[in-house]
Amino acid sequence: MTVKNAFYAQSGGVTAVINASACGVIETARQHSDKIGTVYAGQNGIIGALLENLIDTSKISDADVAALRHTPSGAFGSCRYKMKSLEKNKREYDRLIEVFKAHNIGYFFYNGGGDSADTCLKVSQLADAMGFPIQAIHVPKTVDNDLPVTDNCPGFGSVAKYIAVSTREASYDVASMCATSTKIFVLEVMGRHAGWIAAAGGLAADASNDIPVVILFPEVEFNQEKFLATVDAKVKQYGYCSIVVSEGCHYPDGTFLAEQGTRDSFGHAQLGGAAPVVANMIKDALGYKFHWAVADYLQRAARHLSSKSDVEQAYALGKAAVELALEGKNSVMPAVIRTSNNPYTWHIGSGELKDIANVEKMMPLEYISEDGYGITDACREYLQPLIEGEDYPPYENGMPKYVTLKHELLDKKLPAFEL
């Protein structure tokens, strides 16, 4: 009997460390070539499987695979494509089985967040539902940090570090200028449903850095009057105030701050994000000069500032996924299990996909301070280890040296498929 090959794909929004998980999967599979044949990566996620666009990773040099560990983005291409249920779209699952059969694929590694865990769960059920033997293992990844079971999600720690550092640096800047110029700095961060990333802004301040940071969480309904009073008090005390606003911050009726009904001269809907809205609101009410920034993709792509903890865990989870497969597991996800905050200790455990798919881990409300604008000690204890350590990429000519993979596709064996 020939050894089975593996399929690996990246799904959803990419991160600074998802390729470190890919590195862990491929390097570990290479160490077990007696049990796992070739790893075929889906080009652009699951779409690569459906279209039979399979990247032959055996053609990638060991050096390039190693370089994935320090390369942000999704080196094989990712996708936003949610597969429907088996009942609603049997045609796609039949196609997956055809492709897997054609290429002798017995292992399915899917690297993504909550939606992807659901896809992975469905694939894991193909054995029972359709008689096709496959082991499906989910590799966690999401800057949203909202997967259950695992202590945290790879990608999040590096975003948290980026937001914490950027907030500290910009606050130092504003503190210098506030006597005669800018007194307000607003930074907009990702996180439509949960305030994990916004919370990281709170790490800008600590015992040695007395920085006034006001955080606007999606978990806390926006109260303009109370917010303005809080900011004004900070400016009166410190001379300035830094504000970290989640893109998901909203009014009690659910309207996002960013949706201000703004129209341009052609009548088009508003263009901006929450940051300029908050900044202008302060200017109108309190008269303070402001600056604002929107980090957007910069925060999740910033491999130059990744946390070492995050990179190590991303790699370890990719490695563990292969090891779980070798143990014969199906329908599971390796997970980080925290055993102590300080010093931070953790090991790799695992959870069942049925307990993970479609379950969103929200930020505990006890992580938000009583006034609704800061983080508690419990939150700090949770977050701090995740930004610990630096893991700089190599540089050449002043620039980080990331790897771009040639996508060498396998010869197709099947007729074309329409998505």
Next chain:
Amino acid sequence: MTVKNAFYAQSGGVTAVINASACGVIETARQHSDKIGTVYAGQNGIIGALLENLIDTSKISDADVAALRHTPSGAFGSCRYKMKSLEKNKREYDRLIEVFKAHNIGYFFYNGGGDSADTCLKVSQLADAMGFPIQAIHVPKTVDNDLPVTDNCPGFGSVAKYIAVSTREASYDVASMCATSTKIFVLEVMGRHAGWIAAAGGLAADASNDIPVVILFPEVEFNQEKFLATVDAKVKQYGYCSIVVSEGCHYPDGTFLAEQGTRDSFGHAQLGGAAPVVANMIKDALGYKFHWAVADYLQRAARHLSSKSDVEQAYALGKAAVELALEGKNSVMPAVIRTSNNPYTWHIGSGELKDIANVEKMMPLEYISEDGYGITDACREYLQPLIEGEDYPPYENGMPKYVTLKHELLDKKLPAFEL
């Protein structure tokens, strides 16, 4: 005769490395305590001199002075305050002389950009105009990179590195997603008058990184039709396109892209910057999904990503300012003189303030590619050495360890002064 003391102040928008110049000034002055007494720093720039708010830097430990080298922002406070001419506001110059006399100040080090060079020039003329003996030396600093004589201005190299790295990282991200999702990424950068910072976005691409970057310079009048066609061609070729837009990008009639006549529901003027305008323009015309970011203060405060070249030059210029003073010079500015591009070699020279104040160095038009959307090889040769090398700050608990100085003010000897 007692040795004279020195006054040092930071002026205008702060940078990631202006404190490295402060470090150079203070450390060098300490090495020459036989000729220079105490360095008094103005709290919040020249305002500190006018209000007699002088920080006694002799109270700062050697370790804290050394830490200034890796701390962004202006540790003594900066200001936006332009002194009028001697004829128009003799009262302020009289006050400066009073303060300098009261504290036995014979050296004036002013760390800033073009406006500050003008103030420094005026102070340097106090000797002749008002019979007060002072040596005024300007220490260059500005992310705008628009001072003449010097090869570049401290602060710029680090912003350039930040923008080049961020553009590369975000481009990797978009390249991963473009098959099914975001195809356009727009990054807005500083530079109202000159495209130096925007040009740095062009460094994201090189021989090993074939990235489609379209730059919107303030030097090139915006042509919507041509721009959209350029972006569309890049998306058709690469699957995505990254756009770096200068805040100073404008239409032929001088209207900035950011001024779209946008009104919110209360009729207030538009909130956003140029990036969302460009992104929405592409969406409306071409239908591509977009993301956009505004770097704002993050770019000039990002000490975590400073270029080593920039830090070294900032320090060397602070040191050289003190050495020029010791040589008896007045009304000069130390400057970086480039002697070779590759390898990059430079030494410190100097220029006369009369040739520097109120002279703005624009970006040469031969640095912009023929189509108006990229940088030429000449530009790359100029920029590349300025982002060379990394100079990481120390970290503690996952965060950069920056120094915050206590502002210990000298006892005042003079009556209060109204600005």
